[in-house]
Amino acid sequence: MSLSAQISPAREFIFIRHGESVSNADLPTEHPQTIALTPKGAQQALDKAATWQIAPDIFITSKYIRTQLTAAPFRAKFPDVPHEEWDIHEFTYLDPVKYRGTTVTQRRPHTDAYWQKADPYHKDSPEAESFAEFAARCQAALARIRQSQHQRSIAFCHGYFMKGLVLALDGHFDDVSDKTMALFNEFHHRQPLDNCAVLRLHINDDQIAYTFDASDTRHATISAARTD
Numbered sequence: 001m002s003l004s005a006q007i008s009p010a011r012e013f014i015f016i017r018h019g020e021s022v023s024n025a026d027l028p029t030e031h032p033q034t035i036a037l038t039p040k041g042a043q044q045a046l047d048k049a050a051t052w053q054i055a056p057d058i059f060i061t062s063k064y065i066r067t068q069l070t071a072a073p074f075r076a077k078f079p080d081v082p083h084e085e086w087d088i089h090e091f092t093y094l095d096p097v098k099y100r101g102t103t104v105t106q107r108r109p110h111t112d113a114y115w116q117k118a119d120p121y122h123k124d125s126p127e128a129e130s131f132a133e134f135a136a137r138c139q140a141a142l143a144r145i146r147q148s149q150h151q152r153s154i155a156f157c158h159g160y161f162m163k164g165l166v167l168a169l170d171g172h173f174d175d176v177s178d179k180t181m182a183l184f185n186e187f188h189h190r191q192p193l194d195n196c197a198v199l200r201l202h203i204n205d206d207q208i209a210y211t212f213d214a215s216d217t218r219h220a221t222i223s224a225a226r227t228d
Contacts (some may be wrong), residue, residue: 034065
């Protein structure tokens, strides 16, 4: 048997953040799941799809509509590629009902208070998610990625969740505490993710390395591949 036959080719799992959303534009929103794209965000998705040359084996979205709208031009370009919905929606830690009709700016004092509290098990309401639950979802997504048999997958996702995957890969979600929350919050502010930014997971056996696309220049400090 040749050496090349003995080595399994690396699989690629690509995450694309959604285009600019109504929330990103600091406009009022009704519920996290129903936040749509702005005209700018819809154009970002069209532009990204126009440059994509290779069809994946599968498209994946979250249950939040902004990922589905971002995926739409990709799915139109590659109509034969199947689609699945995974549990990779955005981390929603404030009560969606309490803050209905508000903007990011109006919610900021409450988001700041949440992170200052640094209680990973705190839930703002039954509809909200605790940080510990969010971390567990990131871990579950990684387990599902490892089990996937697809050679190339594209998932349309969210900024918090993509950053959570990176910290989970580096082992920071193995034991969740107030320190984990502080680390994540610092990482979130230090490493902004542009709309339609791309995170690539390179999977070879049980090893996963990750990179951000070079075009996402604000990730220069973490663009080198890391392995879990």
